[in-house]
Amino acid sequence: xxxxxxxxxxxxxxxxxxxxxxxxLIALGWVNADEFHRxxxxxxxxxxxxxxxxxxxxxxxxxxxxxxxxxxxQATMQRFMAEVMQPQLLPAAHALVRAHxxxxxxxxxxxxxxxxxxxxxxxxxGVPELIAVKLQRDALGAVTGRIDGIPSFREGKIARxxxxxxxxxxxxxxxxxxxxxSDSTNDLxxxxxASEPVATNPSPALEAIAxxxxxxxxxxxx
Numbered sequence: 001x002x003x004x005x006x007x008x009x010x011x012x013x014x015x016x017x018x019x020x021x022x023x024x025l026i027a028l029g030w031v032n033a034d035e036f037h038r039x040x041x042x043x044x045x046x047x048x049x050x051x052x053x054x055x056x057x058x059x060x061x062x063x064x065x066x067x068x069x070x071x072x073x074q075a076t077m078q079r080f081m082a083e084v085m086q087p088q089l090l091p092a093a094h095a096l097v098r099a100h101x102x103x104x105x106x107x108x109x110x111x112x113x114x115x116x117x118x119x120x121x122x123x124x125x126g127v128p129e130l131i132a133v134k135l136q137r138d139a140l141g142a143v144t145g146r147i148d149g150i151p152s153f154r155e156g157k158i159a160r161x162x163x164x165x166x167x168x169x170x171x172x173x174x175x176x177x178x179x180x181x182s183d184s185t186n187d188l189x190x191x192x193x194a195s196e197p198v199a200t201n202p203s204p205a206l207e208a209i210a211x212x213x214x215x216x217x218x219x220x221x222x
Contacts, residue, residue, distance in 0.1 A: 001104060001105060001106055001175055001176065002100070002103070002105040002106070002175055002176060002177040002178070002179060003105065003106050003172070003175040003177070003179065004100040004107045004179045004181075005108055005109075005110050005178070005179065005180045005181070005194070006097065006107070006108070006109050006127075006180075006181045006182075007109075007110060007111060007180075007181060007183060007184065007187055007200070008109050008111040008113060008118060008121065008122075009112075009113060009183075010184060010201055010203075011181050011182055011183045011184075011200045011201060011220075012093040012096075012097070012109070012125065012181075012220075013085070013088040013089065013090075013093065013121065014090070014201070014221050015085075015088050016044065016047075017088075017117050017118065017121060018057075018061060018113040018114070018117060019040060019041075019044045020080075020085075021061075021080055021084075021117050022036065022040040022061055023037070023040065024079075024084055026040075028076070030064045030065065031064045036064075039060060040061075043056075043060065043061075047112075048184075050185060050186055052153075052186075054112070054133070054147070054151050054153050055146070055147060055151075058133065058135070058145065058146065058151075059146070062135065062143055062145050066142065066143035066144070066145060067142075070141075073116075077116070077117075077120060080117075081121070081124070085120075085121055085124070086124075089121075089124055089125070090220065090221065092220040092221070093125070094125065096181075096218075097125050097126070097127060098126070100179075105179075106129075106175070107127055107129060108127065108129035108161070108164065109122045109125070109127050109129070109130050109131065110131040110152055110157050110161060110180075111130075111131070111132050111133075111152060112132075112133060112152055112154075112186070113132060114133040114134075114135055115130065115132040115133065115134055116135060116143070118130060118132045119132070129164070131152050131160045131164055133147055133151045133152055133153065135147070135148060136148040150163075153186070154186055154187075154189055155189045157189065157190045158189055158190055158193055161190070172193075178193075178195045179194060179195070179196040179197075179198060180193070180194035180196075180198065181200040181218070182197075182198075182199070182200060182206070183199070183201045183202050183203060183206065184202075184203055184206060185203065185205045185209065188209070191215075196216070197215045198215065198216045198217075198218050199215050199217045199218070200217075200218045200219075201218070201219055201220055201221055202217060
């Protein structure tokens, strides 16, 4: 059996779902548009530069919705999926995931975006196994604005995959091949850990590294 791991934003979907959801909240009128847009873009540039303060970002990104009733949160997510994400679910990405599933590989999405946003997207790809940033919840189940445990970001992706495999009584050595698809240099730790790193719709920086190291380059959105 092979282990096939997929980053999400920029890899299986062309947009960054985290950034897009924040922009969706602006469209809903839930935030001060100019200030929230400015800060959202600022955090996104930090992510692209590899210096994101993910704790500060989670507090910022969840603040407009975490106090709202659960039913309203879910209704908003359903609208976001239908209006923003559905057009991002392209046949080539679906086909890549399905090819691994049909081959009997163990498949998981490993993303630095939080579980509230990414669970419906993983479901749309037909992938039950999602390793995403877990949101801390209080005794009543409300999101606090903090991260629960290790965030699946940069080196944290390796730790979270290790924990996920261990919970199933497995480890990396159980697989004849480990494949990781990603577009971003933020994922270099996990790309380097995989036996077959695949630079997928890579950023210019990752494409340069992939060419230097002889990694496979895959483009799903052309």
